[in-house]
Amino acid sequence: MFESLQERLGNAFQKFKGQKQLTEDNVKEGLREVRLALLEADVNFKVVKGFVDQVKDRALGEEVMKGLDPGQQIIKIVNDELIELLGGEQQGLDIKAKPLKLMMVGLQGSGKTTSSGKLALYLRKQYDKKPYLVPADVYRPAAIDQLTTLARQLDVPVYPSTTDMNPVDICRDALAQAEEMGCDLILFDTAGRLHIDEGLMDELENIKNACTPQEILFVADAMTGQDAVTVAEAFNEKLEISGVVLTKMDGDARGGAALSIKTVTGKSVKFVGVGEKLSELELFHPDRIASRILGMGDMMTLIEKAQSEIDEDEAKAMAEKMAKAEFDFEDFRSHMRKIKKLGSMEGLLKMIPGMGNIMKQMGQDALPEDEMKRTEAIISSMTMKERRQPKLINQSRKERIAKGSGVKVADVNALMKNFKQMSKVMQAMMGGGKKKGKFGLPKLPGLGGGMPDLSALGGMDGMPGMPPGMGMPGMGEEEGTKRTISKKTLKARNKKKLNKQAKKKKKKKK
CATH class of the missing domain: 1.20.120.140 (SRP54, nucleotide-binding domain)
Structure with missing residues:
Protein backbone atom coordinates (compact mmCIF):
# COMPACT_ATOMS: atom_id res chain seq x y z
CA MET A 1 0.00 0.00 0.00
CA LEU A 86 -4.21 10.47 9.47
CA GLY A 87 -5.47 11.33 12.95
CA GLY A 88 -2.66 13.11 14.80
CA GLU A 89 -1.73 11.07 17.85
CA GLN A 90 -2.17 7.30 18.05
CA GLN A 91 -5.55 6.36 19.55
CA GLY A 92 -5.83 3.18 21.62
CA LEU A 93 -8.64 1.43 23.50
CA ASP A 94 -9.99 2.03 26.99
CA ILE A 95 -7.96 -0.84 28.43
CA LYS A 96 -8.82 -0.01 32.08
CA ALA A 97 -12.53 -0.80 31.56
CA LYS A 98 -13.65 -4.07 33.22
CA PRO A 99 -15.03 -5.84 31.40
CA LEU A 100 -13.89 -4.23 28.15
CA LYS A 101 -16.71 -4.69 25.62
CA LEU A 102 -15.88 -4.32 21.91
CA MET A 103 -18.63 -4.31 19.29
CA MET A 104 -17.41 -5.07 15.77
CA VAL A 105 -19.55 -3.56 12.98
CA GLY A 106 -19.26 -3.18 9.21
CA LEU A 107 -20.43 -4.56 5.89
CA GLN A 108 -20.29 -8.25 5.00
CA GLY A 109 -16.85 -9.35 3.83
CA SER A 110 -14.97 -6.49 5.46
CA GLY A 111 -13.16 -8.82 7.87
CA LYS A 112 -15.09 -8.39 11.14
CA THR A 113 -14.84 -12.04 12.25
CA THR A 114 -11.10 -12.36 11.57
CA SER A 115 -10.46 -8.95 13.18
CA SER A 116 -12.35 -10.13 16.29
CA GLY A 117 -9.93 -13.05 16.58
CA LYS A 118 -6.91 -10.82 15.94
CA LEU A 119 -8.00 -8.33 18.61
CA ALA A 120 -8.58 -11.15 21.10
CA LEU A 121 -5.03 -12.40 20.54
CA TYR A 122 -3.48 -8.91 20.56
CA LEU A 123 -5.16 -7.79 23.79
CA ARG A 124 -4.43 -11.08 25.54
CA LYS A 125 -0.77 -10.86 24.56
CA GLN A 126 -0.27 -7.14 25.28
CA TYR A 127 -2.51 -6.61 28.33
CA ASP A 128 -3.09 -10.11 29.69
CA LYS A 129 -6.83 -9.89 28.95
CA LYS A 130 -9.11 -12.94 29.11
CA PRO A 131 -11.18 -12.82 25.90
CA TYR A 132 -14.70 -14.14 25.33
CA LEU A 133 -15.86 -14.30 21.70
CA VAL A 134 -19.54 -13.80 20.86
CA PRO A 135 -20.82 -14.87 17.39
CA ALA A 136 -23.84 -12.61 16.83
CA ASP A 137 -24.08 -13.03 13.05
CA VAL A 138 -26.88 -15.56 12.55
CA TYR A 139 -27.44 -14.71 8.87
CA ARG A 140 -24.19 -15.35 7.02
CA PRO A 141 -23.61 -19.06 6.35
CA ALA A 142 -20.83 -20.50 8.55
CA ALA A 143 -20.22 -17.17 10.36
CA ILE A 144 -20.74 -18.83 13.76
CA ASP A 145 -18.53 -21.77 12.76
CA GLN A 146 -15.78 -19.41 11.60
CA LEU A 147 -15.57 -17.57 14.93
CA THR A 148 -15.84 -20.85 16.84
CA THR A 149 -12.87 -22.21 14.84
CA LEU A 150 -10.84 -19.07 15.58
CA ALA A 151 -11.67 -19.39 19.28
CA ARG A 152 -10.42 -22.99 19.21
CA GLN A 153 -7.16 -21.88 17.57
CA LEU A 154 -6.66 -19.20 20.22
CA ASP A 155 -7.82 -21.49 23.02
CA VAL A 156 -10.38 -18.96 24.29
CA PRO A 157 -14.06 -19.49 25.24
CA VAL A 158 -16.84 -18.74 22.76
CA TYR A 159 -20.59 -18.30 23.25
CA PRO A 160 -22.54 -21.30 21.80
CA SER A 161 -24.72 -19.34 19.37
CA THR A 162 -27.10 -21.03 16.91
CA THR A 163 -28.72 -19.61 13.77
CA ASP A 164 -32.24 -19.74 15.25
CA MET A 165 -31.34 -17.34 18.11
CA ASN A 166 -31.98 -13.60 18.28
CA PRO A 167 -28.70 -11.56 17.98
CA VAL A 168 -29.69 -9.17 20.77
CA ASP A 169 -30.50 -12.08 23.12
CA ILE A 170 -27.17 -13.71 22.21
CA CYS A 171 -25.20 -10.62 23.19
CA ARG A 172 -27.17 -9.98 26.38
CA ASP A 173 -26.83 -13.60 27.56
CA ALA A 174 -23.12 -13.67 26.59
CA LEU A 175 -22.41 -10.84 29.06
CA ALA A 176 -23.70 -12.95 31.94
CA GLN A 177 -21.76 -16.02 30.70
CA ALA A 178 -18.51 -14.03 30.40
CA GLU A 179 -18.87 -12.71 33.93
CA GLU A 180 -19.35 -16.24 35.29
CA MET A 181 -16.20 -17.40 33.47
CA GLY A 182 -14.12 -14.47 34.74
CA CYS A 183 -13.50 -13.01 31.26
CA ASP A 184 -12.66 -9.29 31.15
CA LEU A 185 -12.72 -8.81 27.35
CA ILE A 186 -15.90 -9.45 25.35
CA LEU A 187 -15.93 -9.17 21.56
CA PHE A 188 -19.31 -9.03 19.81
CA ASP A 189 -18.99 -10.14 16.17
CA THR A 190 -22.15 -8.63 14.67
CA ALA A 191 -23.82 -9.26 11.33
CA GLY A 192 -23.07 -7.36 8.16
CA ARG A 193 -24.91 -6.87 4.89
CA LEU A 194 -23.79 -6.38 1.30
CA HIS A 195 -25.11 -2.83 1.66
CA ILE A 196 -26.53 -0.61 4.41
CA ASP A 197 -30.21 -1.22 5.26
CA GLU A 198 -32.54 -0.11 8.05
CA GLY A 199 -33.01 -3.62 9.45
CA LEU A 200 -29.27 -4.05 9.97
CA MET A 201 -28.88 -0.65 11.61
CA ASP A 202 -31.84 -1.15 13.95
CA GLU A 203 -30.46 -4.52 15.08
CA LEU A 204 -27.02 -3.02 15.77
CA GLU A 205 -28.59 -0.13 17.67
CA ASN A 206 -30.53 -2.61 19.83
CA ILE A 207 -27.33 -4.56 20.61
CA LYS A 208 -25.60 -1.30 21.52
CA ASN A 209 -28.42 -0.32 23.92
CA ALA A 210 -28.56 -3.81 25.50
CA CYS A 211 -24.79 -4.24 26.03
CA THR A 212 -23.42 -0.66 26.27
CA PRO A 213 -19.99 -1.43 24.71
CA GLN A 214 -17.17 1.01 25.48
CA GLU A 215 -15.89 0.66 21.92
CA ILE A 216 -17.82 0.31 18.65
CA LEU A 217 -15.19 -0.45 16.02
CA PHE A 218 -16.09 -0.06 12.37
CA VAL A 219 -14.20 -2.66 10.30
CA ALA A 220 -13.43 -1.51 6.75
CA ASP A 221 -11.70 -3.18 3.83
CA ALA A 222 -8.87 -0.83 2.79
CA MET A 223 -9.16 -2.14 -0.77
CA THR A 224 -12.53 -0.40 -1.21
CA GLY A 225 -11.08 3.14 -1.02
CA GLN A 226 -13.59 5.97 -0.75
CA ASP A 227 -16.52 3.54 -0.53
CA ALA A 228 -15.24 2.48 2.91
CA VAL A 229 -15.31 6.11 4.03
CA THR A 230 -18.90 6.59 2.79
CA VAL A 231 -20.07 3.47 4.64
CA ALA A 232 -18.15 4.49 7.79
CA GLU A 233 -19.96 7.85 7.73
CA ALA A 234 -23.38 6.09 7.62
CA PHE A 235 -22.47 3.74 10.51
CA ASN A 236 -21.14 6.67 12.53
CA GLU A 237 -24.35 8.69 12.13
CA LYS A 238 -26.45 5.79 13.43
CA LEU A 239 -24.17 4.18 16.05
CA GLU A 240 -21.53 6.83 16.83
CA ILE A 241 -18.55 4.56 16.27
CA SER A 242 -15.46 5.05 18.47
CA GLY A 243 -12.81 4.05 15.94
CA VAL A 244 -11.91 2.18 12.78
CA VAL A 245 -10.09 -1.09 12.00
CA LEU A 246 -8.67 -1.15 8.45
CA THR A 247 -8.13 -4.62 7.00
CA LYS A 248 -5.99 -5.77 4.03
CA MET A 249 -3.44 -3.00 4.49
CA ASP A 250 -0.85 -5.41 3.09
CA GLY A 251 -2.61 -5.46 -0.28
CA ASP A 252 -2.21 -3.17 -3.27
CA ALA A 253 -4.86 -0.68 -2.17
CA ARG A 254 -4.02 2.93 -2.95
CA GLY A 255 -4.55 4.20 0.60
CA GLY A 256 -7.53 6.50 0.05
CA ALA A 257 -9.53 5.09 2.97
CA ALA A 258 -6.70 5.53 5.49
CA LEU A 259 -6.12 9.13 4.38
CA SER A 260 -9.79 10.18 4.23
CA ILE A 261 -11.58 8.43 7.09
CA LYS A 262 -10.51 10.70 9.98
CA THR A 263 -11.48 13.93 8.20
CA VAL A 264 -14.84 12.62 6.96
CA THR A 265 -16.01 10.77 10.11
CA GLY A 266 -13.98 12.50 12.83
CA LYS A 267 -13.00 9.01 14.10
CA SER A 268 -9.43 7.72 14.14
CA VAL A 269 -8.11 4.48 12.68
CA LYS A 270 -7.05 2.44 15.74
CA PHE A 271 -5.83 -0.85 14.25
CA VAL A 272 -4.75 -2.17 10.87
CA GLY A 273 -4.68 -5.75 9.58
CA VAL A 274 -1.39 -6.38 7.77
CA GLY A 275 -1.78 -10.05 6.82
CA GLU A 276 -3.97 -13.13 7.05
CA LYS A 277 -2.42 -14.60 10.23
CA LEU A 278 -4.12 -13.89 13.56
CA SER A 279 -0.91 -12.27 14.83
CA GLU A 280 -0.83 -9.78 11.93
CA LEU A 281 -2.61 -6.86 13.55
CA GLU A 282 -0.88 -3.57 14.37
CA LEU A 283 -1.72 -0.37 16.18
CA PHE A 284 -2.21 2.49 13.73
CA HIS A 285 0.47 5.15 14.26
CA PRO A 286 -0.22 8.24 12.08
CA ASP A 287 3.38 9.50 12.33
CA ARG A 288 4.80 6.13 11.22
CA ILE A 289 2.35 5.81 8.31
CA ALA A 290 3.22 9.37 7.18
CA SER A 291 6.89 8.40 7.34
CA ARG A 292 6.24 5.34 5.14
CA ILE A 293 4.25 7.41 2.62
CA LEU A 294 7.17 9.83 2.26
CA GLY A 295 9.67 6.97 1.86
CA MET A 296 11.40 7.57 5.19
CA GLY A 297 10.90 4.05 6.53
CA ASP A 298 9.49 2.92 9.88
CA MET A 299 12.24 1.74 12.22
CA MET A 300 10.08 1.77 15.37
CA THR A 301 7.62 -0.77 13.93
CA LEU A 302 10.55 -2.91 12.77
CA ILE A 303 12.05 -2.85 16.29
CA GLU A 304 8.67 -3.73 17.86
CA LYS A 305 8.28 -6.66 15.44
CA ALA A 306 11.72 -7.93 16.43
CA GLN A 307 10.90 -7.57 20.13
CA SER A 308 7.67 -9.54 19.77
CA GLU A 309 9.12 -12.46 17.77
CA ILE A 310 12.78 -12.80 18.83
CA ASP A 311 13.60 -13.79 22.40
CA GLU A 312 16.28 -11.53 23.90
CA ASP A 313 18.08 -14.37 25.70
CA GLU A 314 18.20 -16.41 22.49
CA ALA A 315 19.57 -13.40 20.59
CA LYS A 316 22.32 -12.91 23.19
CA ALA A 317 23.21 -16.61 23.17
CA MET A 318 23.51 -16.54 19.37
CA ALA A 319 25.65 -13.40 19.50
CA GLU A 320 28.00 -15.10 21.98
CA LYS A 321 28.29 -18.06 19.60
CA MET A 322 29.26 -15.68 16.82
CA ALA A 323 31.91 -14.07 19.04
CA LYS A 324 33.43 -17.47 19.85
CA ALA A 325 33.34 -18.64 16.21
CA GLU A 326 30.82 -21.36 17.17
CA PHE A 327 28.06 -20.07 14.86
CA ASP A 328 27.18 -22.93 12.46
CA PHE A 329 24.69 -23.66 9.67
CA GLU A 330 22.12 -24.98 12.15
CA ASP A 331 22.19 -21.65 14.01
CA PHE A 332 22.07 -19.75 10.72
CA ARG A 333 18.98 -21.63 9.51
CA SER A 334 17.28 -21.05 12.86
CA HIS A 335 18.10 -17.33 12.61
CA MET A 336 16.66 -17.14 9.07
CA ARG A 337 13.43 -18.77 10.19
CA LYS A 338 13.03 -16.25 13.02
CA ILE A 339 13.49 -13.37 10.57
CA LYS A 340 10.82 -14.87 8.28
CA LYS A 341 8.36 -14.76 11.19
CA LEU A 342 8.63 -10.96 11.19
CA GLY A 343 7.04 -10.81 7.74
CA SER A 344 8.17 -10.66 4.13
CA MET A 345 11.74 -9.49 3.57
CA GLU A 346 10.46 -6.93 1.08
CA GLY A 347 8.18 -5.42 3.75
CA LEU A 348 10.91 -5.45 6.39
CA LEU A 349 13.49 -3.82 4.12
CA LYS A 350 11.04 -1.04 3.22
CA MET A 351 10.87 -0.11 6.92
CA ILE A 352 14.57 0.80 6.80
CA PRO A 353 14.97 4.49 5.79
CA GLY A 354 16.06 4.83 2.16
CA MET A 355 15.88 1.10 1.41
CA GLY A 356 12.63 1.43 -0.56
CA ASN A 357 14.32 3.65 -3.18
CA ILE A 358 17.37 1.38 -3.36
CA MET A 359 15.15 -1.66 -3.96
CA LYS A 360 13.25 0.23 -6.66
CA GLN A 361 16.50 1.08 -8.48
CA MET A 362 17.73 -2.53 -8.28
CA GLY A 363 14.44 -4.01 -9.52
CA GLN A 364 13.61 -7.67 -8.93
CA ASP A 365 17.18 -8.47 -7.83
CA ALA A 366 16.46 -6.49 -4.65
CA LEU A 367 13.96 -9.06 -3.40
CA PRO A 368 15.80 -11.65 -1.28
CA GLU A 369 12.84 -14.03 -0.79
CA ASP A 370 13.99 -16.50 -3.46
CA GLU A 371 17.60 -16.28 -2.30
CA MET A 372 16.55 -17.07 1.27
CA LYS A 373 14.50 -20.07 0.11
CA ARG A 374 17.45 -21.39 -1.90
CA THR A 375 19.83 -20.90 1.03
CA GLU A 376 17.48 -22.70 3.41
CA ALA A 377 17.07 -25.56 0.91
CA ILE A 378 20.85 -26.01 0.69
CA ILE A 379 21.27 -26.01 4.47
CA SER A 380 18.33 -28.43 4.91
CA SER A 381 20.01 -30.85 2.47
CA MET A 382 23.00 -31.14 4.81
CA THR A 383 23.12 -33.73 7.55
CA MET A 384 22.99 -32.57 11.16
CA LYS A 385 26.70 -33.35 11.50
CA GLU A 386 27.51 -31.24 8.41
CA ARG A 387 25.44 -28.33 9.69
CA ARG A 388 27.22 -28.49 13.05
CA GLN A 389 30.68 -28.96 11.50
CA PRO A 390 30.85 -27.18 8.10
CA LYS A 391 34.55 -28.14 7.75
CA LEU A 392 33.47 -31.72 7.03
CA ILE A 393 31.83 -30.69 3.75
CA ASN A 394 34.17 -31.89 0.98
CA GLN A 395 33.59 -32.04 -2.79
CA SER A 396 31.56 -35.29 -2.77
CA ARG A 397 29.36 -33.98 0.05
CA LYS A 398 28.84 -30.72 -1.87
CA GLU A 399 27.66 -32.68 -4.91
CA ARG A 400 25.18 -34.63 -2.76
CA ILE A 401 23.91 -31.40 -1.08
CA ALA A 402 23.52 -29.67 -4.47
CA LYS A 403 21.55 -32.61 -5.85
CA GLY A 404 19.33 -32.77 -2.77
CA SER A 405 18.50 -29.05 -2.86
CA GLY A 406 18.11 -28.75 -6.63
CA VAL A 407 20.97 -26.27 -7.11
CA LYS A 408 24.42 -26.29 -8.71
CA VAL A 409 27.61 -27.17 -6.83
CA ALA A 410 28.69 -23.57 -7.53
CA ASP A 411 25.75 -22.35 -5.41
CA VAL A 412 26.86 -24.56 -2.51
CA ASN A 413 30.43 -23.26 -2.88
CA ALA A 414 29.16 -19.66 -2.88
CA LEU A 415 27.15 -20.28 0.29
CA MET A 416 30.16 -21.88 2.00
CA LYS A 417 32.43 -18.99 1.00
CA ASN A 418 29.95 -16.30 2.06
CA PHE A 419 29.21 -18.08 5.33
CA LYS A 420 32.94 -18.20 6.10
CA GLN A 421 33.30 -14.49 5.32
CA MET A 422 30.22 -13.63 7.38
CA SER A 423 31.59 -15.60 10.36
CA LYS A 424 34.83 -13.60 10.24
CA VAL A 425 32.98 -10.30 10.01
CA MET A 426 30.64 -11.25 12.88
CA GLN A 427 33.61 -12.38 14.98
CA ALA A 428 35.30 -9.04 14.43
CA MET A 429 32.12 -7.13 15.33
CA MET A 430 31.46 -9.16 18.46
CA GLY A 431 35.01 -8.89 19.77
CA GLY A 432 35.88 -12.54 19.12
CA GLY A 433 38.78 -14.19 17.28
CA LYS A 434 42.27 -14.77 18.57
CA LYS A 435 42.24 -11.61 20.64
CA LYS A 436 39.27 -12.20 22.88
CA GLY A 437 37.48 -8.96 23.57
CA LYS A 438 34.56 -8.15 25.83
CA PHE A 439 31.28 -9.39 24.51
CA GLY A 440 28.62 -6.76 24.11
CA LEU A 441 26.16 -5.41 21.61
CA PRO A 442 25.13 -1.76 21.30
CA LYS A 443 21.54 -1.32 22.41
CA LEU A 444 18.61 -0.40 20.22
CA PRO A 445 15.73 1.47 21.88
CA GLY A 446 14.02 -0.93 24.26
CA LEU A 447 16.28 -3.87 23.47
CA GLY A 448 18.98 -5.49 25.57
CA GLY A 449 21.07 -6.21 22.47
CA GLY A 450 20.81 -4.99 18.97
CA MET A 451 22.40 -4.56 15.60
CA PRO A 452 26.09 -3.70 15.81
CA ASP A 453 27.47 -0.59 14.17
CA LEU A 454 28.77 -1.65 10.76
CA SER A 455 30.28 1.69 9.77
CA ALA A 456 33.82 0.82 10.84
CA LEU A 457 33.83 -2.57 9.14
CA GLY A 458 34.42 -3.85 5.67
CA GLY A 459 31.47 -5.45 3.95
CA MET A 460 30.63 -8.06 1.41
CA ASP A 461 28.29 -8.74 -1.44
CA GLY A 462 26.12 -11.79 -1.52
CA MET A 463 25.86 -12.63 2.19
CA PRO A 464 23.84 -15.84 2.64
CA GLY A 465 20.17 -14.97 2.30
CA MET A 466 20.90 -11.54 0.81
CA PRO A 467 20.75 -10.63 -2.88
CA PRO A 468 23.88 -9.48 -4.75
CA GLY A 469 24.71 -5.84 -4.06
CA MET A 470 22.87 -5.70 -0.72
CA GLY A 471 25.60 -6.90 1.60
CA MET A 472 27.66 -4.62 3.80
CA PRO A 473 29.42 -1.94 1.74
CA GLY A 474 33.15 -1.47 1.45
CA MET A 475 34.48 -5.03 1.39
CA GLY A 476 38.25 -4.87 1.66
CA GLU A 477 40.92 -7.36 0.64
CA GLU A 478 40.96 -8.98 4.05
CA GLU A 479 37.49 -10.55 3.62
CA GLY A 480 35.57 -7.90 5.49
CA THR A 481 37.80 -7.38 8.54
CA LYS A 482 40.05 -4.40 9.17
CA ARG A 483 43.26 -5.37 10.88
CA THR A 484 45.63 -3.13 12.76
CA ILE A 485 49.26 -3.84 11.71
CA SER A 486 51.90 -3.24 14.38
CA LYS A 487 55.08 -1.23 13.62
CA LYS A 488 57.21 -4.35 14.16
CA THR A 489 55.19 -6.34 11.57
CA LEU A 490 55.27 -3.46 9.11
CA LYS A 491 59.07 -3.13 9.47
CA ALA A 492 59.51 -6.88 8.87
CA ARG A 493 57.32 -6.74 5.76
CA ASN A 494 59.28 -3.79 4.34
CA LYS A 495 62.60 -5.57 5.03
CA LYS A 496 61.33 -8.69 3.21
CA LYS A 497 60.20 -6.56 0.27
CA LEU A 498 63.62 -4.84 0.06
CA ASN A 499 65.41 -8.20 0.13
CA LYS A 500 63.30 -9.45 -2.79
CA GLN A 501 64.11 -6.32 -4.79
CA ALA A 502 67.85 -6.73 -4.06
CA LYS A 503 67.78 -10.37 -5.24
CA LYS A 504 66.09 -9.34 -8.51
CA LYS A 505 68.79 -6.72 -9.16
CA LYS A 506 71.54 -9.30 -8.59
CA LYS A 507 69.92 -11.68 -11.10
CA LYS A 508 69.75 -8.93 -13.73
CA LYS A 509 73.48 -8.06 -13.27
CA LYS A 510 74.48 -11.73 -13.74
Missing part, protein backbone atom coordinates in the same frame (compact mmCIF):
# COMPACT_ATOMS: atom_id res chain seq x y z
CA PHE A 2 1.02 3.66 -0.58
CA GLU A 3 3.74 2.71 -3.12
CA SER A 4 2.11 4.59 -5.99
CA LEU A 5 1.39 7.59 -3.74
CA GLN A 6 4.98 7.52 -2.46
CA GLU A 7 6.33 7.59 -6.01
CA ARG A 8 4.05 10.43 -7.12
CA LEU A 9 4.86 12.54 -4.07
CA GLY A 10 8.56 11.94 -4.71
CA ASN A 11 8.11 13.36 -8.22
CA ALA A 12 6.25 16.33 -6.79
CA PHE A 13 9.08 17.12 -4.37
CA GLN A 14 11.54 17.07 -7.28
CA LYS A 15 9.87 20.30 -8.45
CA PHE A 16 11.45 22.08 -5.48
CA LYS A 17 14.94 20.69 -6.07
CA GLY A 18 17.45 23.46 -6.74
CA GLN A 19 14.98 26.22 -5.79
CA LYS A 20 16.47 28.99 -3.67
CA GLN A 21 13.21 29.87 -1.96
CA LEU A 22 9.54 28.97 -1.79
CA THR A 23 7.48 31.23 -4.02
CA GLU A 24 3.81 31.26 -4.92
CA ASP A 25 4.62 29.93 -8.41
CA ASN A 26 6.83 26.98 -7.46
CA VAL A 27 4.59 26.06 -4.51
CA LYS A 28 1.55 26.10 -6.82
CA GLU A 29 3.31 23.92 -9.41
CA GLY A 30 4.59 21.43 -6.79
CA LEU A 31 1.24 21.16 -5.00
CA ARG A 32 -0.51 20.50 -8.29
CA GLU A 33 1.45 17.23 -8.42
CA VAL A 34 0.60 16.53 -4.75
CA ARG A 35 -3.10 17.07 -5.50
CA LEU A 36 -3.01 14.66 -8.45
CA ALA A 37 -1.10 12.08 -6.39
CA LEU A 38 -3.73 12.14 -3.63
CA LEU A 39 -6.66 11.99 -6.05
CA GLU A 40 -5.07 9.01 -7.82
CA ALA A 41 -4.72 7.35 -4.39
CA ASP A 42 -8.55 7.55 -4.15
CA VAL A 43 -8.54 10.16 -1.38
CA ASN A 44 -11.83 12.05 -0.96
CA PHE A 45 -11.68 15.20 -3.14
CA LYS A 46 -12.83 17.48 -0.27
CA VAL A 47 -10.07 16.05 1.91
CA VAL A 48 -7.52 16.65 -0.86
CA LYS A 49 -8.62 20.28 -1.31
CA GLY A 50 -8.38 21.00 2.42
CA PHE A 51 -4.99 19.28 2.69
CA VAL A 52 -3.45 21.13 -0.28
CA ASP A 53 -4.79 24.50 0.92
CA GLN A 54 -3.33 23.89 4.38
CA VAL A 55 0.09 22.97 2.98
CA LYS A 56 0.06 26.01 0.68
CA ASP A 57 -0.83 28.40 3.52
CA ARG A 58 1.98 27.04 5.69
CA ALA A 59 4.53 26.97 2.85
CA LEU A 60 3.94 30.60 1.91
CA GLY A 61 3.46 31.79 5.47
CA GLU A 62 6.72 30.42 6.89
CA GLU A 63 10.34 31.36 6.36
CA VAL A 64 12.65 28.51 5.41
CA MET A 65 13.95 26.96 8.63
CA LYS A 66 17.67 27.18 9.27
CA GLY A 67 19.50 24.19 7.79
CA LEU A 68 16.63 23.23 5.43
CA ASP A 69 16.42 24.03 1.73
CA PRO A 70 12.98 24.76 0.19
CA GLY A 71 12.56 21.11 -0.89
CA GLN A 72 13.22 19.83 2.63
CA GLN A 73 10.94 22.50 4.06
CA ILE A 74 8.01 21.44 1.87
CA ILE A 75 8.59 17.77 2.79
CA LYS A 76 8.51 18.72 6.49
CA ILE A 77 5.23 20.63 6.04
CA VAL A 78 3.65 17.76 4.05
CA ASN A 79 4.79 15.28 6.70
CA ASP A 80 3.24 17.35 9.51
CA GLU A 81 -0.03 17.74 7.60
CA LEU A 82 -0.14 14.05 6.69
CA ILE A 83 0.14 13.14 10.37
CA GLU A 84 -2.82 15.41 11.15
CA LEU A 85 -4.77 14.01 8.19
